[in-house]
Amino acid sequence: MQKLEQLRTLFQQMDRALIAYSGGIDSTLVAKIAYDVLGDRALAVTAVSPSLLPEDLEDARIQAAAIGIPHEEVETQEMANPNYTANPVNRCYFCKSELHDTLKPLALSRGYPYVVDGVNADDLKDYRPGIQAAKERGARSPLAEVGVSKTEVRQLAKQLALPWWDKPAQPCLSSRFPYGEEITVYKLQRVGRAERYLRQLGLQNLRVRSEKDTARIELPPEQIKDFAIAQDLPALVSAFQEFGFVYVTLDLEGYRSGKLNQVLQPEVLAARS
Incomplete structure (x- = not known):
């Protein structure tokens, strides 16, 4: 190539x-x-x-x-x-x-x-x-x-035979928070533990967005229905609450990279590097 x-x-x-x-x-x-x-x-x-x-x-x-x-x-x-x-x-x-x-x-x-x-x-x-x-x-x-x-x-x-060629994107944990919400070590650890929990369930492409005390799970749209049916939701909620969240939600739109940027004004998006 x-x-x-x-x-x-x-x-x-x-x-x-x-x-x-x-x-x-x-x-x-x-x-x-x-x-x-x-x-x-x-x-x-x-x-x-x-x-x-x-x-x-x-x-x-x-x-x-x-x-x-x-x-x-x-x-x-x-x-x-x-x-x-x-x-x-x-x-x-x-x-x-x-x-x-x-x-x-x-x-x-x-x-x-x-x-x-x-x-x-x-x-x-x-x-x-x-x-x-x-x-x-x-x-x-x-x-x-x-x-x-x-x-x-x-x-x-x-x-080049790299075994990780299809590894899901994994940006830094700070990208899980809406702009303007203060980032703390505790919040970062809370999100990290929640995403690790979901990966241990066999999920790969995902995000746990954090807004105050609410966790919003984002999955590929085609996985949402099976996730809601197959998972032990009470156990999942209990686990997230142990991590420190109060509420646990599922984003019905599904995972989309850069979703938090949709709130930015057009003039901000126009100022791309």
Whole structure:
């Protein structure tokens, strides 16, 4: 595939690169290609904070080990920034600012002239204020530069025999809250435990949206009917209440990526990175 060769050439030109590696399929593909081209001159670094599920961190470790790429973890402190915890519409800007303010000096101190991330071409079409924060700090996005879409990310990952090529998207837990509702460690942990519970039931593509004391479960539309019939709903409600929720609801529209952005004004959506 021509785009794969373009990505390989891009990394050859970089010579050394630090990958902002979350363990999602986008950054995992970037890490794989970087390691194939650069070997130990590529380093994957995962930011650890309350907005990352422990199980996602473990997945990142396992995947990095399978690829062979050197992997490190750093703690980020976005929860100490009131601009982040207040959860404004540009919350992601402050998250990515903290991430790249942490990664850039680390990269330079280790002799890596480039920090790269897993932003793909489709991400540029959505409201992603974090992309601007990364650009301001000199980060590069190889997938976006080459024009690789989300579908092509999965195609390339499958072509490269990555077992996780069809891994569901799993953005940070802070994306589960409506804009304007304060984010706390307790709320993040509550959402994380609820989503982990549902995955243990065999569900994959899902979100638990949190609004005050209410949990709203989002599933693919075609799964909603079977879920309502087959699941032990009293047991599920009891589990969610143990996690700290008071009310548990099921979104009848179903899961849709970026759903919380539908409340944004047109002028905000027009200001895409």
